[in-house]
Amino acid sequence: MLKEPRLLKIGVLGAGPIAQAAHFDAVRKARNAELYAICDRAQDLAERMAVEHTPRKVYHDYDAMLADPEVEAVIIAVADQFHVPLCSKAIAAGKHILVEKPLGVGVEECEQLRERLRGTGLVFQIGNNKRFDPGIAYAQRFVQEELGEMISFKAWYYDSTLRYTMTDNLQPIMLSSPDILRPEGNPKADKRRYFLLTHGSHLVDTARFLAGEIAAVQARLLERAGAFCWFVEVEFANDCLGHLDLHIPLRGDFEEGFAISGAAGSVKGRGYLPWFFKSSEVECFSSKDRLYRRPLGEDAHSYKRQIEGFAATILEGVPQHGASLEDGMAAVRALVAIARSAESGNWVRLDQVKGAV
Numbered sequence: 001m002l003k004e005p006r007l008l009k010i011g012v013l014g015a016g017p018i019a020q021a022a023h024f025d026a027v028r029k030a031r032n033a034e035l036y037a038i039c040d041r042a043q044d045l046a047e048r049m050a051v052e053h054t055p056r057k058v059y060h061d062y063d064a065m066l067a068d069p070e071v072e073a074v075i076i077a078v079a080d081q082f083h084v085p086l087c088s089k090a091i092a093a094g095k096h097i098l099v100e101k102p103l104g105v106g107v108e109e110c111e112q113l114r115e116r117l118r119g120t121g122l123v124f125q126i127g128n129n130k131r132f133d134p135g136i137a138y139a140q141r142f143v144q145e146e147l148g149e150m151i152s153f154k155a156w157y158y159d160s161t162l163r164y165t166m167t168d169n170l171q172p173i174m175l176s177s178p179d180i181l182r183p184e185g186n187p188k189a190d191k192r193r194y195f196l197l198t199h200g201s202h203l204v205d206t207a208r209f210l211a212g213e214i215a216a217v218q219a220r221l222l223e224r225a226g227a228f229c230w231f232v233e234v235e236f237a238n239d240c241l242g243h244l245d246l247h248i249p250l251r252g253d254f255e256e257g258f259a260i261s262g263a264a265g266s267v268k269g270r271g272y273l274p275w276f277f278k279s280s281e282v283e284c285f286s287s288k289d290r291l292y293r294r295p296l297g298e299d300a301h302s303y304k305r306q307i308e309g310f311a312a313t314i315l316e317g318v319p320q321h322g323a324s325l326e327d328g329m330a331a332v333r334a335l336v337a338i339a340r341s342a343e344s345g346n347w348v349r350l351d352q353v354k355g356a357v
């Protein structure tokens, strides 16, 4: 594995499933990062992860990790409800932040966080790893440079009823502990809310990455046979016709996809369950040369690539295409708007939403 001479020293908060499946491995493989510390309230879990991933330090107390001057940046990989308060602590400690998606669960807490970040000069990135899927990144460049004025945008995200059959084979065997720290109650029990936050945050961010700002939404939700299906009409700031489709879970394969048309071309993309580490298959047609272009995207470890982008922004001062705090806020606004619109049937403008998903 090729490592650069200057490595960003990262402390990972949370040794739960996403850290075990993605972040520990991703930081270790990233060309410009070092897994400096692991922190989890569950001591046994942190120790077992440390044996496997060999960080220099193991912490059981987040404040202690933040007080370590060697830690330059943190990855916050804990439950959604904890994101904003734990980001605030990291800002106060002067650490750069990569926080898992969604940024938060409500509009106001995200706005307060923006105030705390303002003027600090810290790099803040949301874990919208799909932006670092090479197929999606290629599509985004094509849209910017060659598609011309956008006419229509459709995107969909289907989780699969069979996802755990696949992930059990693809991911390491997950370890847990009786001492893990979880939010009060069980936020995952409210599936309508949980699915929108956890899966909808990917769909909305991909839509914004490819098509730009979302101004308003009108959503319908059908709950049938254990599935939740949102159809969302979208008013984009660019005035194209927009539609999002979130279906959790589908009796069929996992799939993310998009179809975009513009004045000078069109784009089609299909993405796979991320744990296959396979690039989305993207075809871009350009009217200019009347050719379809299809990138290979051989390095599709999107979790590693997002860390490389994060570290490059900090170490080289080169902004990458990761999701910013503003992007994370806009995604939370879109999710709240979809939730409210599905209840009322009305169009909901994003700049007017308040409250939580």
Ligand SMILES: NC(=O)c1ccc[n+]([C@@H]2O[C@H](COP(=O)([O-])OP(=O)(O)OC[C@H]3O[C@@H](n4cnc5c(N)ncnc54)[C@H](O)[C@@H]3O)[C@@H](O)[C@H]2O)c1
Binding pocket: 013, 014, 015, 016, 017, 018, 019, 039, 040, 041, 042, 045, 060, 061, 062, 077, 078, 079, 080, 082, 086, 100, 101, 102, 127, 128, 129, 179, 180, 181, 182, 198, 274
């Ligand atoms: N990007 C993706 O593809 C993707 C996939 C899955 C999950 N996620 C996101 O990752 C996040 C974490 O998911 P998870 O399933 O790993 O969470 P989890 O709640 O199962 O695990 C989090 C771990 O963090 C520890 N922890 C929490 N607060 C702590 C604190 N203050 N101090 C020390 N330790 C603390 C807990 O003990 C636990 O071990 C969620 O926001 C989720 O949306 C992202």
